[in-house]
Amino acid sequence: MSAFLDMGGYAxxxxxxxAVTLTVMILNIVWARRLLQRSRKEAMHRLAIGGTAx
Amino acid sequence: MAWTWFHRLASPPHIYRVAGRLMPWLxxxxxxxxxAGLIGGLVLAPPDYQQGDGYRIIYVxxxxxxxxxxxxxxxxxxAAIGLIWRMKVAHAVAAxxxxxxxxxxxxxxxxxxxxxAPMWGTxxxxxxxxxxxxxxxxxYLGYMGLRSAFDDLQRADRASAVLAIVGVVNVxxxxxxxxxxxxxxxxxxVMRLGKPTMPPSMLFPLLMMLVGFTLFFGALLLVRxxxxxLSRERTASWIREALRP
Numbered sequence: 001m002s003a004f005l006d007m008g009g010y011a012x013x014x015x016x017x018x019a020v021t022l023t024v025m026i027l028n029i030v031w032a033r034r035l036l037q038r039s040r041k042e043a044m045h046r047l048a049i050g051g052t053a054x
Numbered sequence: 055m056a057w058t059w060f061h062r063l064a065s066p067p068h069i070y071r072v073a074g075r076l077m078p079w080l081x082x083x084x085x086x087x088x089x090a091g092l093i094g095g096l097v098l099a100p101p102d103y104q105q106g107d108g109y110r111i112i113y114v115x116x117x118x119x120x121x122x123x124x125x126x127x128x129x130x131x132x133a134a135i136g137l138i139w140r141m142k143v144a145h146a147v148a149a150x151x152x153x154x155x156x157x158x159x160x161x162x163x164x165x166x167x168x169x170x171a172p173m174w175g176t177x178x179x180x181x182x183x184x185x186x187x188x189x190x191x192x193x194y195l196g197y198m199g200l201r202s203a204f205d206d207l208q209r210a211d212r213a214s215a216v217l218a219i220v221g222v223v224n225v226x227x228x229x230x231x232x233x234x235x236x237x238x239x240x241x242x243x244v245m246r247l248g249k250p251t252m253p254p255s256m257l258f259p260l261l262m263m264l265v266g267f268t269l270f271f272g273a274l275l276l277v278r279x280x281x282x283x284l285s286r287e288r289t290a291s292w293i294r295e296a297l298r299p
Contacts, residue, residue, distance in 0.1 A: 004096075004097070007107040007108070007110065008101060008106040008107035008108065009106070009107075009108075010106060010107050010108035010110075010172060013108060013111065013168045013169065013171060013172050014107065014108065014110050014111055014168075016168055017111045017114050017115065017164070017165040017168045017169065018096075018114055020114075020161055020164045020165060020168075021114035021117075021118055021161045021165060024118075024157045024158060024160065024161040025270065027157065028153075028154055028157055028270075028274050029274070031153060032154075032274045032277040032278045032281075033277060035277070035278055035281040035282075036277050036278070036280050036281040036284075037281075038281070039280075039281035039282070039284040039285045040281075040284060040297060042284075042285065043284045043285070043287065043293050043297060044297055046288070047293060047294055047297075
């Protein structure tokens, strides 16, 4: 296990690479869902106040 | 007659509904492929005879770099369709692409830098491949900045579409930079004519990651597209129907 974590001496480069990529992937999921939720909320708000705003 | 499917396809309610239904069919295979690719790349693939375990960065670096180019190309094509045929949905696709592309370009640059440090002895060089990839990040950021500079969505769509289309010349430059110029970066080992230059045990996890990332992009794009489509509709009654709990 410790040999695996050591990555043949390249641990300081391999693991941060995976961490950065994983973080970018998770952030993308969060951002996309947040965008959809915000658009839904705004659309409902627009419709609730008459829906004729141009 | 032949155009009815096209108009139906491009109609906001249709896009909203189909995108919502299609999304899990991309997201779940993406998750499975990426987990399998990670296990294959980190555990099952043998170490490289020159770079030892350091080469395993390829399993996150190459898919991120692939995404940076794929997403930009998608964005430019969608922008062109939106500009030529005045198609709102196409502009919504283009706008959805930018943050995804920018973030993966960032990942490609950082992972590349972390790979370069032990193998080339430097985190950064003003090398053709590295510089053109950095320009790609600036194009994405410029595109997003330009969009947010307009209050009017239609003008934002049109102005940013022009930037996206002009910037697409950078895509072949990035891909061929390692062939046209003397670059520190290695030449393509998968995206090349003829056989890939890796053994199957190293190649399969990489292919799984590349396909997995591509499907992941599709899933993200569909979620964002639904949001963009909603925010472009002002009065349409279908929204009431679609948002009914």
